[in-house]
Amino acid sequence: EDQVTQSPEALRLQEGESSSLNCSYTVSGLRGLFxxxxxxxKGPEFLFTLYSAGEEKEKERLKATLTKKESFLHITAPKPEDSATYLCAVPGSGGGADGLTFGKGTHLIIQP
Amino acid sequence: DVKVTQSSRYLVKRTGEKVFLECVQDMDHENMFxxxxxxxxxxxxxxxxxxxxxxxxxDIPEGYSVSREKKERFSLILESASTNQTSMYLxxxxxxxxxxFRSNEQFFGPGTRLTVL
Structure with a gap:
């Protein structure tokens, strides 16, 4: 059974204080990590897709990385508007149109 | 921009009612969820x-059914709403x-918050 575990559940940072969120996954045949x-x-807003170990993607203050067992979302010099819940997810291993298995998310609060 | 719209943001229904939640996408996507x-x-x-x-x-289809008559539209049906179906539907x-080999990113609508009384 596919599993996705995110840590920490909640994180409170000061504005400008960099940190990382973790997403550990167990899936037979990774077809992407989102x-x-x-x-x-509101509905979830798409940020990144990673397909291969060693792959990295960046967008403004966010950078996502992937290994064979986990992914990290690094946030550099965050601002209060970065406060949100961050979710990671993996598709089923069946191919085609499988739905996503989500982690429970990390609730991030950036204090001014 | 990908646009996924849902028919209602908030909905209040009574136990036993039949409930329809509608979703429309404008990107010609094959998959809907x-x-x-x-x-x-x-x-x-x-x-x-x-x-x-x-x-x-x-993973949790019990108590629900769906309909997809057109590519852009996907409906969720609660045949007889129950209080344990009170939730945010996305x-x-x-x-x-x-x-x-690879799956593609999914784009979400704004959600429908359903309350069943």
Whole structure:
């Protein structure tokens, strides 16, 4: 059974204080790992897709990396507007149109 | 920009009512999905569809059915709503993946918060 575990559950940082969020996964045959941002009361917003160990993607203050067992979302010099819940997810191993298995998310708060 | 729209942001229904949640995407995506999101449980897959009139059960299909008559539209049906179906319902869509090698990112709608009294 595919599993995705995110840590920490919640993280409070000061503005400008860099940190990393972790996503550990267990899946037979990785077909991609996805990161999303979710604001309260809204649908998840797509951030990154990673397919291979060693791959990295960047967007503004965020950088996602991937190994064979986990992914990290690094946030550099965060601002209060980066406060959100960050979700990672993996698709099923069946191929085609499988749905995503999500982690429970990391609730990130950036204090001014 | 990918646009996934859902028919209602908030919905209140009574136990036993038949409920329809509608989702429309404008990106010509083959795949469409319905999830529900609950505190402490995260997002869980209810049903998905990879083509018109095709549907596959997800992890928690009990008490739900779906309909996909047109490529751009995917409906979730609660045949007889119950209080344990009170939740945030999220629709998503994506292009078809490349078989066993890679899956494509899904784009989500704004969600429908359903309350069943």
């Amino acid at each position: 990161w999303y941002r979710q604001d309260p009361g | 319905w999830y529900r999101q609950d505190p402490g449980l995260g997002l869980r897959l209810i049903y998905f569809s990879y083509d018109v009139k095709m549907k596959e059960k997800g 629709c998503a869509s994506s292009f078809l993946g490349q078989g066993a």
